[in-house]
Amino acid sequence: MPRPLPDRAASFVREIRSFTDEHIVPLERELGAHGFVALVPKLEALRSKAKERGLWAPFLPKDLGGQGLTLLEYAHVSEALGRSPVAHYVFNCQAPDVGNMELLHMFGTDAQKERFLGPLTRGETRSSFGMTEPEHAGSNPVWLSTRARKDGDDYVIDGHKWFTSSFEGSAFCIVMAVTEPDAPMHARASQIIVPTDTPGLRFVRNLPVMGEAGGGWASHAEIVLEGVRVPQSNRIGPEGSGFLLAQERLGPGRIHHAMRWIGVAERCFELMCTRAATRELSPGKPLGTKDTIQGWIADSRAEIDASRLLVLDAAEQMDREGAAASRDAISIVKFYVAGMLDRVMDRALQTHGGLGMLDDTPIAWWYRHERAARIYDGPDEVHKSSLAKRILSRHGMKKRD
Ligand SMILES: Cc1cc2nc3c(=O)[nH]c(=O)nc-3n(C[C@H](O)[C@H](O)[C@H](O)COP(=O)(O)OP(=O)(O)OC[C@H]3O[C@@H](n4cnc5c(N)ncnc54)[C@H](O)[C@@H]3O)c2cc1C
Numbered sequence: 001m002p003r004p005l006p007d008r009a010a011s012f013v014r015e016i017r018s019f020t021d022e023h024i025v026p027l028e029r030e031l032g033a034h035g036f037v038a039l040v041p042k043l044e045a046l047r048s049k050a051k052e053r054g055l056w057a058p059f060l061p062k063d064l065g066g067q068g069l070t071l072l073e074y075a076h077v078s079e080a081l082g083r084s085p086v087a088h089y090v091f092n093c094q095a096p097d098v099g100n101m102e103l104l105h106m107f108g109t110d111a112q113k114e115r116f117l118g119p120l121t122r123g124e125t126r127s128s129f130g131m132t133e134p135e136h137a138g139s140n141p142v143w144l145s146t147r148a149r150k151d152g153d154d155y156v157i158d159g160h161k162w163f164t165s166s167f168e169g170s171a172f173c174i175v176m177a178v179t180e181p182d183a184p185m186h187a188r189a190s191q192i193i194v195p196t197d198t199p200g201l202r203f204v205r206n207l208p209v210m211g212e213a214g215g216g217w218a219s220h221a222e223i224v225l226e227g228v229r230v231p232q233s234n235r236i237g238p239e240g241s242g243f244l245l246a247q248e249r250l251g252p253g254r255i256h257h258a259m260r261w262i263g264v265a266e267r268c269f270e271l272m273c274t275r276a277a278t279r280e281l282s283p284g285k286p287l288g289t290k291d292t293i294q295g296w297i298a299d300s301r302a303e304i305d306a307s308r309l310l311v312l313d314a315a316e317q318m319d320r321e322g323a324a325a326s327r328d329a330i331s332i333v334k335f336y337v338a339g340m341l342d343r344v345m346d347r348a349l350q351t352h353g354g355l356g357m358l359d360d361t362p363i364a365w366w367y368r369h370e371r372a373a374r375i376y377d378g379p380d381e382v383h384k385s386s387l388a389k390r391i392l393s394r395h396g397m398k399k400r401d
Pocket residue numbers: 096129130131132136137138139140162163164165166209220372375376377378379380381382385
């Protein structure tokens with residue numbers, strides 16, 4: 001790797017990598033064959049072990065039970081976790097909980113922190129985040145139909161959400177709902193905590209992502225809210241701040257995803273190289289003697305290294321200047337690293353031939369689940385367009401919309 005690891009991160013990376021290789025990688029076949037839910041008892045035991053070893057939630061501040069790493073330090077750790085599909089879960093670093101923890105930590109009231117954040121940071125509960133609606137383009141997050149109307153001290157919420165990741169089994173969902181319908185578009189919605197056992201909150205189905213509906217943390221739900229009543233004190237932040245807070249939540253979240261994708265790409269790369277070096281096309285002639293495969297290996301090595309540098313630079317800038325000042329870096333990382341991941345996973349799968357289509361390696365699992373990297377938290381095209389518009393405005397282009 002072309003950049004030295006900060007000292008504190010280096011020891012975390014060493015320990016997390018050996019923990020992952022020793023305890024989590026051996027579970028991958030079972031994950032592929034039986035799905036996430038069947039693994040939960042073993043994963044819970046590993047979570048306790050991660051806590052005992054002082055490796056729990058490295059991104060969280062120490063007073064919340066984490067290890068207090070900076071974003072730059074955590075970037076290295078997250079890459080190590082990305083080596084296996086459920087490693088982030090074992091260390092309580094999984095989306096969407098990370099984003100929800102950061103949101104509640106930054107903007108939650110004391111009561112919200114005690115009731116919702118504490119159990120989440122301790123790994124006693126899980127959470128979900130419901131913004132996207134089937135009826136509206138998720139790429140335009142200010143256009144929502146879900147409505148929260150005031151009634152006494154409560155909100156009564158009606159709406160329809162989908163792709164609510166990890167909803168099944170979550171203790172609460174942070175729901176984005178319009179509370180100020182007459183305000184400008186960007187100031188209409190608020191984020192409201194809805195405990196999942198609230199009457200009127202209905203689970204419709206887990207969406208079959210590339211044919212796999214999954215379960216528990218590894219699922220994406222469609223849900224309906226009909227007359228869901230929660231106290232107004234469950235709103236996070238001021239009225240109408242939902243979109244602003246979503247940007248705050250998504251800024252670091254996008255970097256977190258990109259850090260993980262580097263780890264996924266590295267593991268796919270390792271598997272690709274091992275297969276190319278050992279799979280013989282004829283006696284004494286491995287796949288790796290072919291120009292095409294050599295080209296894939298060289299391109300992948302260069303693209304992963306370039307991506308890592310972009311991610312580390314973005315993390316460093318965010319540590320130094322915050323999310324708002326790092327918007328260009330965040331957009332670049334989001335579309336560039338997602339594209340790199342897509343290409344490296346595809347080359348690794350192709351190199352394995354028919355074996356690549358099976359769950360005997362983790363490549364197929366990632367292929368099903370990580371294709372979405374180019375769609376969620378803003379599709380590639382949206383990030384490219386907003387980056388280009390910011391650059392053009394610095395060159396004098398006037399805004400028309
Ligand atoms: C696996 C997965 C997990 C998810 N988890 C969550 C979650 O936990 N919570 C949640 O609220 N949402 C979640 N989402 C939803 C996700 O955020 C949306 O899918 C995303 O915002 C895109 O919205 P859309 O699907 O409605 O696509 P649309 O907005 O309909 O866009 C379709 C396509 O149009 C193109 N496009 C869109 N806008 C532009 C533009 N301005 N210029 C050029 N082209 C454009 C893009 O290619 C885009 O892919 C998840 C999605 C997936 C796939």
